[in-house]
Amino acid sequence: MIVLIVNKQRIELEAPDDMPLLWVLRDLRGLIGTKYGCGKGLCGSCTVLLDGKAVHSCILPVGSIGKKEITTIEGIGDDLVAQKLLAAWKETEPTQCGYCQPGQIMTALALLKNTNKPSKNEIVQVMTGHICRCGTYQRIYKAIQIAADIIEDE
Ligand code: FES
Ligand code: FES
Known part of the structure; x- marks a missing residue:
C-alpha cells in the first residue's frame, strides 16, 4: 500500500515502488492532464510539482515520494x-x-x-x-x- 498526497488529497493505492509517478497519476488515478512524451526526463511534458518543485514524473519512482505533496495540472485552479x-x-x-x-x-x-x-x-x-x-x-x-x-x- 502506497499513501500519497495528490492535489491536497490523501490517497491510498496499490502500486510497485518502482512504478513511475506518471503512470500512477494517469492509469491509477485518471489524472490524464499530465502527459507522456519521451519517458526519459528529456521533454518536460510529464512535469508535476513535488513540494512546489517541478519534477519529471516519468522518471520518478512512486516509492521514493514519501510525504511530499504532489500537484498536477488538475490541482492548480485555486492557486x-x-x-x-x-x-x-x-x-x-x-x-x-x-x-x-x-x-x-x-x-x-x-x-x-x-x-x-x-x-x-x-x-x-x-x-x-x-x-x-x-x-x-x-x-x-x-x-x-x-x-x-x-x-x-x-
Ligand atoms: S515524458 Fe518526457 S520528460 Fe517525462
Ligand atoms: S507541442 Fe503543441 S503546443 Fe506545444
Whole structure:
C-alpha cells in the first residue's frame, strides 16, 4: 500500500515502488492532464510539482515520494499565482496542439512561486527543458513575463 498526497488529497493505492509517478497519476488515478512524451526526463511534458518543485514524473519512482505533496495540472485552479499565469497564458495564446502545455504551465508556476520577478533570461533558462513541437516558445516566455510583472505590481 502506497499513501500519497495528490492535489491536497490523501490517497491510498496499490502500486510497485518502482512504478513511475506518471503512470500512477494517469492509469491509477485518471489524472490524464499530465502527459507522456519521451519517458526519459528529456521533454518536460510529464512535469508535476513535488513540494512546489517541478519534477519529471516519468522518471520518478512512486516509492521514493514519501510525504511530499504532489500537484498536477488538475490541482492548480485555486492557486492565485496560477490564476494570474493562466490569465497571461490566455492573453498570449501559446496553445496549439496543447500536448506540451500542462507540463510547461507547471514549470512556469514553480518558477513564479519560487523566484521574485524572474528575468527573461531566467525564464528561458528554466523553460529550456520543455520541448514544444508546435514551436510556441516565445508566446510562453511572454505569458510568464506578463504574469511575473502582474505579481510584482501587486
Ligand atoms: S515524458 Fe517525462 S520528460 Fe518526457
Ligand atoms: S503546443 Fe503543441 S507541442 Fe506545444
